[in-house]
Amino acid sequence: QVQLVESGGGLVQAGGSLRLSCSASGIIFRLYTMGWYRQAPGKQRELVASITSGGSLDYADFVKGRLTISRDNAKNTVYLQMNSLKPEDTALYYCNLNPPRTSFWGQGTQVTVSS
Secondary structure (H helix, E strand, O other): OEEEEOOEEEEEEOOOEEEEEEEEOOOOOOOEEEEEEOOOOOOOEEEEEEEEEOOOEEOOHHHHEEEEEEEOOOEEEEEEEOOOHHHHHHEEEEEEEEEOOOOOOOOOOEEEEEO
């Protein structure tokens, strides 16, 4: 059974930083492209960043230069370093494969940025 467990969210002031982690089990993690997604209240879930098995990176335009995705295949973990946070970054953040698998969504981790 696949489990993706996100952690690291919290409340931070605008301009602050957070580092999110997602620990994966039940898959051969190193083989898959992983993504970080977010869903703000009243909005659809959107892809924020992704990293391929080979380490190639891709970012949504609205986060370029502020967020960095990385992975540690030995730990089956994908990270999202978030800097220069803005109130509009407030959302529930999830990890999943890219493209995502419906049954793999976890509980997410809440990021709240105050102005």
